[in-house]
Amino acid sequence: MRNLSIEEVLTRGVSDILPTKGGLENLMKRRKITLYQGFDPSMPSLHLGNYVGVLKLSQFQRLGHKVIFLVGDFTGMIGDPSDKLSSRKQLTREQVLDNAKSWKKQIENILDFEGENKTQILYNSEWSDKISFKDLLEITSNFTVQQMIERDMFQERLKLQKPIRLHEFLYPVAQGYDSVAMDVDLEIGGSDQIFNMLAGRTLMKAIKEKEKYVLATKLLVDKEGKKVGKTTGNALFLDSSPENFFAGIMSFPDDVIELSFELLTEILLRGLSMKIKKNPLDQKKRLAYEVVKIIWGETEAKKSQEHFEKTFQKGETPSEIKPLEISVSENITVTDAVALEVGSKSEAKRLLEQRAIEVDGKVVENPKAELVDGEVLKIGKKKFVKVVIK
Secondary structure, eight states: OOOHHHHHHTTTEEEEEESSHHHHHHHHHOOOOEEEEEEEESSSSOOOHHHHHHHHHHHHHHOOEEEEEEEEEEEHHHOOOOOOOSSOOOOHHHHHHHHHHHHHHHHHHOOOOTTTTOOOEEEEEHHHHTTOOOHHHHHHSSSSSSHHHSSHHHHHHHHTTOOOOOHHOOOOOHHHHHHHHHTTSSEEGGGGGHHHHHHHHHHIIIIIIOEEEEEEEOBBBOSSSOOOOOOOOOOBBBTTOHHHHHHHHHHHGGGGHHHHHHOOOOOOOHHHHHHHOOOHHHHHHHHHHHHHHHHHHHHHHHHHHHHHIIIIIIIOOSOOOOOEEESSSSEEHHHHHHHHHHSSSHHHHHHHTOEEEEETEEEEEESTTTTTOEEEEEEETEEEEEEEEO
């Protein structure tokens, strides 16, 4: 990865900088700053949206600034209510810590954890667990109910007469206090996190009398505003295989290719729009290659491209296929096996109805057909798994 200029770091993939881009730029020219992004461990793997933030942290790190990768083991138990029309299921401390245990390995090729200016990993339970009820009253006195309830998703819940839990009001406060505890200059997050990040700015001014900047990255969404890479059965997680990640990017709609290059890579963007118009497939393949190279390295990127071209462009079955391990005491049907792989029985039934499932190269006609050990399932156009019955 190349070293970007301050100007490029503050514009590439950036939706907004508050209070001003000029103020942050001047600060970065005067001294090295401390910045962070928080990641709540609601699942065992970081995903494509998290990757956008990690790459942006890396860009600041390569300019010599101090980067903190914050694991939200406290806030993760609450659950961020942003964009949610119903309350999230609360998690235990054990669940969130278990979810985050392999995160460092997933991003070790992007952030530097060993050099002189190494990334610091912190957990927000270190300070949030110690806050007393008296402390909480003093902290929350800096906000009003009106400020919290004006959030779009809370207004929508009120219209739908759905409950708003009091602990959800406190989520931005808990996230905001992270900035105070770490005494940072800048917080990074997606543009859907601006409300939460501004809560931290409010607390920094009130408690430390210090300015905190907020940098919001663009969201990878299609023309209908739906997040790309998070669809059922096709979520792009960093604990996936490089081959599956490559194929997942190849399934992106053409209208997000240019934005994807801006957010997910560091290649120069000049002339890219024309190249995409002339040959979107080639540019999408280039995009997938660049992203896999950043996360897993160039060797894996080359192997993933070869795998894709052999498997999906030429229609051949790959020589190495991911095992689908199934522990059963009785026979298992095609529907059951597909449901295990894609995550839901309803999605499995939909794929079967669309004749998108093959067993050993033959389209499945009977969803209740029983599988035997060693059979190869083709799910959709891009996924192959081998049944391993234990």
